[in-house]
Structures are given as C-alpha cells and as structure tokens.
Amino acid sequence: MTDHAHDLASVQEATERLLSAVAELDNASVARPSRLPGWTVGHVLAHLARNADALTNVLDGRPMYVSAEARDADIERDAPRPLDVQTADLRACDARFRALGAEPADWTRTVELRNGVTDSASQVPFRRWAEVELHHVDLGIGYELEDLPQEFTEREIDFLADRFLAHPDVPATRITDGTRAWHTGREAAEAEVTVTGQPADLLGWLAGRRDGSALTVKDGSLPALPPL
Structure with a gap:
C-alpha cells in the first residue's frame, strides 16, 4: 500500500x-x-x-x-x-x-x-x-538521472512500465537491470523483446529523457514508446 x-x-x-x-x-x-x-x-x-x-x-x-x-x-x-x-x-x-x-x-x-x-x-x-x-x-x-534517489528510480520505472502495459503499439517487453525485472507493452505469453540496462538509463528511456542508446536489446529493436 x-x-x-x-x-x-x-x-x-x-x-x-x-x-x-x-x-x-x-x-x-x-x-x-x-x-x-x-x-x-x-x-x-x-x-x-x-x-x-x-x-x-x-x-x-x-x-x-x-x-x-x-x-x-x-x-x-x-x-x-x-x-x-x-x-x-x-x-x-x-x-x-x-x-x-x-x-x-x-x-x-x-x-x-x-x-x-x-x-x-x-x-x-x-x-x-x-x-x-x-x-x-x-x-x-x-x-542527472544517476543522482535520483534509488527508491524513486525503482518506483518510477514501476509506474512507467505499468503505464505502457497492454498498450497496443508497444510490443510485449521485458525490462531488467540485471537484478529486477518489469514487464510492459502488449499482453503476450512471452516477451517479444528484452531491454537491459542501468536503472538510470532504463528510466531515461521510459520517461523520454534518453534515446535508449545505452541499453542492450535482445530479440528485436528498442520499442518506440508513446509520449507521456
């Protein structure tokens, strides 16, 4: 709660x-x-x-x-x-x-x-x-994004991943920093794309503050996210 x-x-x-x-x-x-x-x-x-x-x-x-x-x-x-x-x-x-x-x-x-x-x-x-x-x-x-409190960064990634969850224009995506994982995009049995990176870079991409070039993408290309 x-x-x-x-x-x-x-x-x-x-x-x-x-x-x-x-x-x-x-x-x-x-x-x-x-x-x-x-x-x-x-x-x-x-x-x-x-x-x-x-x-x-x-x-x-x-x-x-x-x-x-x-x-x-x-x-x-x-x-x-x-x-x-x-x-x-x-x-x-x-x-x-x-x-x-x-x-x-x-x-x-x-x-x-x-x-x-x-x-x-x-x-x-x-x-x-x-x-x-x-x-x-x-x-x-x-x-910078790296200066944000850790708690905030984790919760904002949660919030933004939920915001794009089930969005028809975003492929089913697994997001991970290597320790934690989030899911966003279309509903699917398995993620179509996996995006991995540092928390600040993940947040930057989800929040439209970074282009995602520092992220690693597996099984596809980096999803284009709708504007916030």
Whole structure:
C-alpha cells in the first residue's frame, strides 16, 4: 500500500534539493534553454509551481486545470519572472500542497487528473515527487538521472512500465537491470523483446529523457514508446 506520508516527506526533500540548486543560478539563467524542447529554465520552474497548485486542486476535489489552454498560458506568463520570484512561488505552492496533504482524509478515494485520468488519492504525492525529480534533471543544471534517489528510480520505472502495459503499439517487453525485472507493452505469453540496462538509463528511456542508446536489446529493436 502506498505510504502517502512518506511520499509527502520525499516531495519536501526533493523540492528543497531543487531550490538549493536553483539558488546558485542568476537571473540570466531563467531565459536559458532547458532540456525540454521549447522551454527555458523559467518555463520549467513556472510549470513546477503551477503543477503544485494543480495537484492541490486534485486533492481538494477541484479540476486539476481550468483547461489545457489556461495551463499553457499560465506557464508562459510566469516563465520570464526573476529567479527570486520563481523560487518564492515554488516554495509557497509546495507548502500549500503538503499542508493539504497532511490533513486527515480518505486516501483510498479516487481522484481525477488531466484528460480524464483517474488514480487513488494516495498516489498523488508520488506523482508530485516525480514532477520535482524529473524536472530538476530537465533544468540541465548538474542534477542527472544517476543522482535520483534509488527508491524513486525503482518506483518510477514501476509506474512507467505499468503505464505502457497492454498498450497496443508497444510490443510485449521485458525490462531488467540485471537484478529486477518489469514487464510492459502488449499482453503476450512471452516477451517479444528484452531491454537491459542501468536503472538510470532504463528510466531515461521510459520517461523520454534518453534515446535508449545505452541499453542492450535482445530479440528485436528498442520499442518506440508513446509520449507521456
């Protein structure tokens, strides 16, 4: 069973780690390209703040975003802000999210995210943890997939493998780091493809952060994964 309190604490640790790293930047860095196509460092920071608000909405039973257009417009509006404004906003949004998460609630209830996706409320803190960790990497300021906490890496591989499970466009695939194994893709008696690699490289491929060139593929070619 998911321990939402543990994940909320992990969100705080990851956010503080990110804010400490960002504090070493200067205002000019806000306009620097991030690793996400078309987004600057400021876009990533703005997205992280607005995502905290959005997941607060989810826990409070409100729509995650007013609309996709409003989500995008908010990020564009906030992206050029000075660094101190960005970090203060992110810190405040994170505090609101965690404060609501600390209140007594039915964590087994079903909540709705974007595009009609539903999940258990208990999974929302982990979803936020993933946003903070992966977007810290996306900033391109020295934090790499290899630096992610081991627990997070394993759980995010679990999450993403489950996300593509039974997907008709992904062949039945066995994923392994040599110790643990996951399955994803179409249902089949046996895996059509086996993908082996280091945990960071497996996560990078599943999350669309790496091209998979560091992975070893047996019995086929590396599956092309749908966008997240």
